[in-house]
Amino acid sequence: MNTLKSKIRDIENFPIAGVTFRDITPLLADHILLQTAVQAMVKPFRESSITAVAGMEARGFIFGSLAASDLGVGFIPLRKPGKLPHQVKKIDYQLEYGSATLEVHLDAIQAGDKILLVDDVLATGGTARASCQLVEQLGGVIVGCSFLLEITALNGRKQLTNYPLTSLIHY
Amino acid sequence: MNTLKSKIRDIENFPIAGVTFRDITPLLADHILLQTAVQAMVKPFRESSITAVAGMEARGFIFGSLAASDLGVGFIPLRKPGKLPHQVKKIDYQLEYGSATLEVHLDAIQAGDKILLVDDVLATGGTARASCQLVEQLGGVIVGCSFLLEITALNGRKQLTNYPLTSLIHY
Numbered sequence: 001m002n003t004l005k006s007k008i009r010d011i012e013n014f015p016i017a018g019v020t021f022r023d024i025t026p027l028l029a030d031h032i033l034l035q036t037a038v039q040a041m042v043k044p045f046r047e048s049s050i051t052a053v054a055g056m057e058a059r060g061f062i063f064g065s066l067a068a069s070d071l072g073v074g075f076i077p078l079r080k081p082g083k084l085p086h087q088v089k090k091i092d093y094q095l096e097y098g099s100a101t102l103e104v105h106l107d108a109i110q111a112g113d114k115i116l117l118v119d120d121v122l123a124t125g126g127t128a129r130a131s132c133q134l135v136e137q138l139g140g141v142i143v144g145c146s147f148l149l150e151i152t153a154l155n156g157r158k159q160l161t162n163y164p165l166t167s168l169i170h171y
Numbered sequence: 172m173n174t175l176k177s178k179i180r181d182i183e184n185f186p187i188a189g190v191t192f193r194d195i196t197p198l199l200a201d202h203i204l205l206q207t208a209v210q211a212m213v214k215p216f217r218e219s220s221i222t223a224v225a226g227m228e229a230r231g232f233i234f235g236s237l238a239a240s241d242l243g244v245g246f247i248p249l250r251k252p253g254k255l256p257h258q259v260k261k262i263d264y265q266l267e268y269g270s271a272t273l274e275v276h277l278d279a280i281q282a283g284d285k286i287l288l289v290d291d292v293l294a295t296g297g298t299a300r301a302s303c304q305l306v307e308q309l310g311g312v313i314v315g316c317s318f319l320l321e322i323t324a325l326n327g328r329k330q331l332t333n334y335p336l337t338s339l340i341h342y
Contacts, residue, residue: 011256021256025276028236029223029245052200061232062248065199066240074200075233083229085182085192105196 005169007033008149022149022171024120028062037168038066041118041146044166045071048143051113052076056102056131057083060119063148067118076108076115078131089138093130100127104134111139122147122167125156132163176340178204179320193320193342195291199233208339209237212289212317215337216242219314222284223247227273227302228254231290234319238289247279247286249302260309264301271298275305282310293318293338296327303334 007027014021027034041063054076055064061077068075081090081101088103109115115135122128122145132142142163150156150167157165178198185192198205212234225247226235232248239246252261252272259274280286286306293299293316303313313334321327321338328336 009257014256015253023256025248025255025257025279028248029279031239031243031245034245035240058229058232058250058254059248061229062236062246065233065237068202069206069237069240072202074202075205077196077199077230077233079229082186084196085185085194086180086196108196108200 004033004037004148008169022121022151024059024148027148034066037148038063038070040168041148041166042067042070042116044164045116045144045146048116049114050116050143052109053116053118054078054104054131054135055118056127059121063120064118067116067146071116076104078102078104078134089134091130091134091137093126095126096124100130102127102130102134104138106138109135109138109140113140114143115140116143117145117163118147119145120148122150122156122160122165123154125154125159128156129159132160175204175208175319179340193292193322195230195319198319205237208319209234209241211339212319212337213238213241213287215335216287216315216317219287220285221287221314223280224287224289225249225275225302225306226289227298230292234291235289238287238317242287247275249273249275249305260305262301262305262308264297266297267295271301273298273301273305275309277309280306280309280311284311285314286311287314288316288334289318290316291319293321293327293331293336294325296325296330299327300330303331 009023053068144164147167149169180194224239315335318338320340
């Protein structure tokens with residue numbers, strides 16, 4: 001995974017002073033390594049009879065749709081409020097500073113669907129946990145959570161102990 | 172393309188009264204048809220020596236990353252302001268009501284790169300035109316613009332007469 005890590009760029013003091021942002025855009029520009037990354041992200045779940053991949057707006061749309069394509073299943077977008085046009089289920093959740101909301105179409109998930117949650121970064125885990133809960137509120141089963149990279153010091157994994165979890169790169 | 176159209180759901184009065192929104196989420200849920208759509212979207216440009224696909228936040232991330240994967244090239248995200256962490260080029264542009272801004276990393280595009288712009292919907296064309304201009308300001312060449320669907324009454328095509336343009340579904 002050192003090769004993958006070479007395509008993650010550290011940006012100091014973004015979005016705020018004192019924070020090092022892990023910029024994945026160099027990886028997006030390298031289609032071979034991006035494909036390698038997506039294949040590795042779904043590999044632990046390839047035999048898990050996944051029925052769909054869910055991904056969070058916005059960067060989760062990139063990794064989520066590629067993961068869904070690789071697995072040969074549909075993609076379910078989890079969106080910021082007011083973006084999905086049909087009837088939605090929503091979840092409000094706390095972030096380090098303030099709160100946020102995610103929505104999913106009511107008919108995007110049927111009871112018993114086996115869902116893989118995909119995002120690029122696992123940080124505090126708040127968004128990922130809310131996403132899992134949202135899927136479960138519609139009767140879906142979270143078969144696992146897969147991330148490109150994990151900021152281990154933020155301990156987001158602790159929010160997701162109910163689920164098999166994988167991440168390719170650790171900081 | 173009638174099969175594809177069966178996976179686009181009409182939502183009346185969204186986002187505002189009197190507007191019919193074309194909801195692509197049923198297509199996202201059908202991986203075979205989604206793959207068919209993406210392959211058809213890139214087909215006219217397959218022999219155009221594309222070096223990268225650019226897609227606009229947020230739904231353009233889905234179709235753009237899948238198109239890039241299909242073509243075997245990198246993906247360049249065009250983002251809303253403040254999201255990209257490294258040095259950016261930005262463009263402000265007018266919408267029907269108000270204005271908007273898109274940003275791209277300065278180092279995402281080299282002079283002479285041959286870029287395919289991908290999005291799900293061509294409506295008024297304002298965002299697509301701004302996206303093309305942004306790519307060109309960095310020295311990139313827009314080889315074409317490809318959309319899943321086009322709202323022909325809004326005449327967005329008129330904003331993009333400089334570029335080869337394809338769309339699979341017309342309303």
